[in-house]
Amino acid sequence: MLRLSEIKKSYHIGPTEVDVLKGVSLNVDKGELISIMGPSGCGKSTLMNIIGLLDRPTSGSFELNDAEVLYTNDDALSDIRNRNIGFVFQQYFLLSKLSALENVELPLMYRDDAAKFTREHSMELLRRVGMADRAGHRPSELSGGQQQRVAIARALVCNPALILADEPTGALDTNVGGEIMELFKELNAEEGITVVIITHDPGIARQCQRVAVMRNGVIVP
Amino acid sequence: MNVMLVSVSERRREIGIRRALGAKRGDIRGQFLIESIILSLIGGVLGILFGVGASVIISHFAKWQFALSSGAILLGVGVSNAVGIFFGYYPARQASLLDPIVALKSD
Numbered sequence: 001m002l003r004l005s006e007i008k009k010s011y012h013i014g015p016t017e018v019d020v021l022k023g024v025s026l027n028v029d030k031g032e033l034i035s036i037m038g039p040s041g042c043g044k045s046t047l048m049n050i051i052g053l054l055d056r057p058t059s060g061s062f063e064l065n066d067a068e069v070l071y072t073n074d075d076a077l078s079d080i081r082n083r084n085i086g087f088v089f090q091q092y093f094l095l096s097k098l099s100a101l102e103n104v105e106l107p108l109m110y111r112d113d114a115a116k117f118t119r120e121h122s123m124e125l126l127r128r129v130g131m132a133d134r135a136g137h138r139p140s141e142l143s144g145g146q147q148q149r150v151a152i153a154r155a156l157v158c159n160p161a162l163i164l165a166d167e168p169t170g171a172l173d174t175n176v177g178g179e180i181m182e183l184f185k186e187l188n189a190e191e192g193i194t195v196v197i198i199t200h201d202p203g204i205a206r207q208c209q210r211v212a213v214m215r216n217g218v219i220v221p
Numbered sequence: 222m223n224v225m226l227v228s229v230s231e232r233r234r235e236i237g238i239r240r241a242l243g244a245k246r247g248d249i250r251g252q253f254l255i256e257s258i259i260l261s262l263i264g265g266v267l268g269i270l271f272g273v274g275a276s277v278i279i280s281h282f283a284k285w286q287f288a289l290s291s292g293a294i295l296l297g298v299g300v301s302n303a304v305g306i307f308f309g310y311y312p313a314r315q316a317s318l319l320d321p322i323v324a325l326k327s328d
Contacts (some may be wrong), residue, residue, distance in 0.1 A: 054241060054321045075245045092326070093238045110243035154242075177311025 001162065001194050002028040002051060009046055020046045021057065022217035026059060028196060030161065033188040034195040035205040038214030045166065047214070048198045052085055052164050053077045065161070082110050086155025086193075090167035092147040094139040100150045101126065101135040107158050117157065125153040129183060132184065147175035156193075165197045168205060181207050184189035236316055237324030250317035257309020264305065265298040272297070 009021040020043045028034055038044045049055035050062065051061075053069060062070050069080065094103045104122045108114040126132045129149040139147050148168060155163055163186065169177030181204060188195045197208060205211045213220050236249055244252075273289065278288040 049322050052241070054325075075247070078240070078243050078245040078248075081241060087241050091326075093234070093241075095235060095238065106239070108241040108247070110239075112246055158243075 001030045001032070001065065002026065002196075003061075003063040003066075004051070005061050007047070007050060007057045007062065009043075009050065009055075009057045020217055021050075024058070024217070024219055026212055026219055028194060030194055031188070031192050032210060033195045033197075033208045033213060034210045035199055035208040036212045036214060036219075037199055037202065037205040039200060042214045043217040044198050044200075044214050048164065048166050048196075051196065052087060053081050058219065075144070078110070082107055083158055084160050084162060086152075086158070086163045087158040088148070088151050088155050088163060088165035088168045090170040092139070092144070092171075094147055094151060094152045096139055099136050099138060100131060100142070100153075103139070103150055104153045104157055106154060111158070122153070122157060125156050128156070129153045130137070143176075144172050144219075145179065146174075146193055147168045148172065149183070152180075152187075156187070161194060163193055165195065167199055168197060169199075169201070174203075196198070230262075232316070233319060233324045236319055237321050237326075240321035240324065246317040250299045253313030253316050254306075254309055258302075258306050261302045261309070262304025263298065265301050268297060268301060269294055 001152050004027070005025045007021055007024040008019065010017050012018075022041065023077065024043075024047060026036075035045050036047060040154050046055065050057050053064075056070060060070075061068060064080065064084065072080070087093075092123070094100075095106065098106065101119075101122055104125055105117075105119075106120075107115050111117075119179045123132060126135050131146060131149045131153065134142060134146060134150075139150070152163075163184070168184070172180065182197050185196065185207065187193050195208075197204065199205055236244075239249060239252075242314075272294075277287060279285070
């Protein structure tokens with residue numbers, strides 16, 4: 001599913017060059033539930049941005065579904081994100097002016113074949129995450145855990161093969177965070193969706209089948 | 222133009238979210254351009270209503286003959302729309318060029 005080898009990323013901050021990723025190699029198979037864990041500043045957010053095709057590495061190679069994606073143009077990367085990757089963010093990132101249902105449908109706006117996804121499909125996903133009775137509510141009328149559930153339904157709307165979650169429970173209390181983790185585990189076990197969770201929390205990492213630990217820009221074996 | 226630029230900086234995060242979910246640069250540019258066109262059109266209609274209303278009131282009290290000049294209306298609305306759309310395009314283009322991660326991180 002994901003095949004990263006020798007991924008390096010450096011930034012110029014003024015005259016100095018900072019190496020954030022110093023050669024990360026990581027394979028993730030289809031159907032895995034894996035967490036990438038490490039302290040803040042270890043480069044895991046940068047790695048997540050690269051896996052999510054939101055950023056490009058300085059060097060290395062990255063295959064997604066057996067296709068090298070590093071030399072793909074920007075429009076094609078947008079398409080790959082839309083079709084293959086469901087994003088879940090720490091701050092939920094729902095649009096405040098849209099209802100829960102409209103937020104779930106948002107990614108469909110960027111597909112030519114949106115017509116084959118019915119409103120019922122989106123409602124079904126809200127039902128799947130236990131939010132069907134809140135379909136008409138705005139994000140400001142929902143709790144953090146509820147917003148994250150809506151965000152997960154949005155991540156599922158294009159039937160992605162991969163869910164990429166960046167500190168998905170970071171803004172939630174332990175109980176609610178636990179429920180969100182259960183949802184990820186269900187989606188992984190029942191639908192076979194590959195789930196990659198970026199976290200600094202060992203409690204979250206422990207619930208995954210595999211943990212990749214990052215330190216100072218590399219994955220420690 | 223400032224109004225549109227403010228709307229862009231306030232909406233950087235929205236742009237980042239949309240880009241992450243699959244919007245292409247052209248989609249973002251199109252969205253902002255259409256918004257500025259709609260705003261300009263609404264402004265034009267409000268301008269016509271306000272102008273005609275003010276003329277009616279003034280001509281009533283001044284006992285002037287009231288007459289509408291379609292040429293003047295077209296010129297006024299045409300200029301305001303051209304300005305709105307032209308200055309809508311610039312921030313729309315800036316918005317579309319934003320890096321998705323930079324846009325997502327702005328608050």
